[in-house]
Amino acid sequence: MQNLTLLDGQKFQxxxxxxxxxxxxxxxxxxxxxxxxxxxxxxxxSKRITEELSKILPGAKIQEGNLDITFYRDDIGRRDSPIxxxxxxxxxxxxxxxxxxxxxxxWTGRTIRAAMDAMLAFGRPEKVExxxxxxxxxxxxxxxEPDYIGIQVDSINSQKVIVSWKEAEVEDRVILxxxxxxxxxxxxxxxxx
Numbered sequence: 001m002q003n004l005t006l007l008d009g010q011k012f013q014x015x016x017x018x019x020x021x022x023x024x025x026x027x028x029x030x031x032x033x034x035x036x037x038x039x040x041x042x043x044x045x046s047k048r049i050t051e052e053l054s055k056i057l058p059g060a061k062i063q064e065g066n067l068d069i070t071f072y073r074d075d076i077g078r079r080d081s082p083i084x085x086x087x088x089x090x091x092x093x094x095x096x097x098x099x100x101x102x103x104x105x106x107w108t109g110r111t112i113r114a115a116m117d118a119m120l121a122f123g124r125p126e127k128v129e130x131x132x133x134x135x136x137x138x139x140x141x142x143x144x145e146p147d148y149i150g151i152q153v154d155s156i157n158s159q160k161v162i163v164s165w166k167e168a169e170v171e172d173r174v175i176l177x178x179x180x181x182x183x184x185x186x187x188x189x190x191x192x193x
Contacts, residue, residue: 044165045103069117104134
């Protein structure tokens with residue numbers, strides 16, 4: 001039974017601040033950039049990033065939205081039970097904008113592929129970048145790599161990376177769990193993709 005805390009407390013907040021400063025280096029005042037959090041768990045990080053950027057750049061108008069990828073997933077017909085969709089809230093045009101896709105954990109890359117497909121319904125961006133809190137870098141199924149990384153984790157497929165957010169689970173924390181601790185009833189983790 002292995003529980004390893006990878007990130008929590010002050011280090012968690014410092015990691016978010018570092019990601020924000022990296023974004024500012026590339027996007028200046030965000031006048032031509034938008035932030036889109038991938039439902040369901042990426043929205044916690046995108047909201048946190050947007051809040052922190054607003055503190056650092058008080059005059060900037062930072063556009064942030066949520067993107068549901070349910071019907072763009074490549075495993076939608078392979079599950080025993082139906083997947084319940086989340087909401088999409090993008091009340092701005094992404095045509096010609098620089099889009100920063102945000103998710104909590106990058107594992108196989110399939111979630112990001114689905115997000116890119118779903119995003120095209122809102123226009124053709126000038127550029128798409130990927131920001132993740134945790135990069136599980138040795139488990140890719142697709143050639144997708146993040147532009148901004150909170151932490152990198154080298155883990156085996158039987159391990160799970162759990163990201164907890166104070167908005168949903170009381171505290172900010174990233175934990176690496178062994179398989180026997182991280183399974184739900186159907187044998188999969190709803191946190192990791």
